[in-house]
Amino acid sequence: MQQRRIGDVQVSAIGLGGMPMSIEGRPDHQRSVATIHAALDAGVTLVDTADAYHVHADEVGHNEALIAEALASYGGDTSSVLVATKGGHVRPGDGSWKVDGRPEYLRQAAEASLKRLGVEAIGLYQYHRPDPKVPYAESVGALADLLDAGKIRMAGISNANPAQIREAQEVLGGRLVSVQNQYSPAFRSSRPELDLCTELGLAFLPWSPLGGISRAGGLGDRFAAFRQVADARGVSPQQVDIAWMLAASPVVVPIPGSSRPETIRDTVQAAGLVLTSDELAALDAAAG
Numbered sequence: 001m002q003q004r005r006i007g008d009v010q011v012s013a014i015g016l017g018g019m020p021m022s023i024e025g026r027p028d029h030q031r032s033v034a035t036i037h038a039a040l041d042a043g044v045t046l047v048d049t050a051d052a053y054h055v056h057a058d059e060v061g062h063n064e065a066l067i068a069e070a071l072a073s074y075g076g077d078t079s080s081v082l083v084a085t086k087g088g089h090v091r092p093g094d095g096s097w098k099v100d101g102r103p104e105y106l107r108q109a110a111e112a113s114l115k116r117l118g119v120e121a122i123g124l125y126q127y128h129r130p131d132p133k134v135p136y137a138e139s140v141g142a143l144a145d146l147l148d149a150g151k152i153r154m155a156g157i158s159n160a161n162p163a164q165i166r167e168a169q170e171v172l173g174g175r176l177v178s179v180q181n182q183y184s185p186a187f188r189s190s191r192p193e194l195d196l197c198t199e200l201g202l203a204f205l206p207w208s209p210l211g212g213i214s215r216a217g218g219l220g221d222r223f224a225a226f227r228q229v230a231d232a233r234g235v236s237p238q239q240v241d242i243a244w245m246l247a248a249s250p251v252v253v254p255i256p257g258s259s260r261p262e263t264i265r266d267t268v269q270a271a272g273l274v275l276t277s278d279e280l281a282a283l284d285a286a287a288g
């Protein structure tokens with residue numbers, strides 16, 4: 001598969017988003033493990049997760065544990081797989097998502113993620129979402145501490161605006177490697193962050209790149225141009241979507257979610273789909 005970079009680490013140009021395997025509507029354990037193994041078989045070497053990908057209050061880190069188990073039970077070599085996790089979101093178990101950006105909380109959450117992932121240092125640790133009650137520099141400062149302590153190898157942020165990207169880069173002393181924001185045909189307001197990442201050489205990981213768990217399947221129905229290009233190429237609209245993102249900038253590393261082997265197998269083929277400038281122009285116009 002085509003390769004891209006996050007910091008000094010080479011990863012597959014398309015990663016696997018783990019969220020659908022651990023939140024509401026998740027599949028059974030066996031299907032989730034089969035999905036992760038299918039991604040690895042297809043050459044995926046980036047898996048995105050978070051401690052908050054769970055349903056019940058007593059199963060924090062459900063997705064991290066699942067990924068660690070699937071990596072351990074995979075027959076092949078997983079040494080080049082980068083697991084990117086996040087801290088700063090909490091789920092009390094009533095279906096809601098809350099934020100906690102206190103530095104002491106983030107340091108403790110990272111320690112817990114480290115244990116669940118069974119690694120000496122987390123490959124990429126991302127501050128999940130700004131907490132309005134805590135100065136941003138203080139939350140990101142916890143990531144600097146974790147880097148200094150060797151608990152995490154790389155630091156990223158998520159749901160950040162351009163000012164926060166610049167602030168994080170400063171607080172981390174130039175060690176910020178990635179930004180994970182929502183970006184899809186229906187949600188393009190993260191374009192300024194994508195452009196800033198291109199300028200600064202930071203990886204940009206679009207989340208919900210297919211429009212989100214409940215809408216991903218209907219992408220081609222909602223965006224006729226994506227359906228048209230897909231039909232002309234004999235591929236799925238989801239492949240066209242991811243190929244369109246990869247063409248936007250060399251720093252883009254999409255992380256489509258999946259809970260079935262067949263969907264991740266289909267989507268990763270986008271890494272080999274090179275769209276023409278006419279096709280890209282039609283998709284840009286449709287998505288705008």
Ligand SMILES: NC(=O)c1ccc[n+]([C@@H]2O[C@H](COP(=O)([O-])OP(=O)(O)OC[C@H]3O[C@@H](n4cnc5c(N)ncnc54)[C@H](OP(=O)(O)O)[C@@H]3O)[C@@H](O)[C@H]2O)c1
Binds near residue numbers: 206207211
């Ligand atoms: N940082 C944040 O705040 C944040 C927020 C949301 C998500 N994320 C991350 O971003 C990842 C991706 O976002 P997402 O999972 O919300 O949404 P998404 O990637 O837009 O959509 C996920 C859904 O797409 C479906 N799908 C994938 N490939 C397909 C294909 N080729 N054809 C048809 N359907 C296909 C999957 O269906 P099946 O389930 O049937 O396989 C899956 O449920 C998450 O998993 C998570 O890691 C981060």
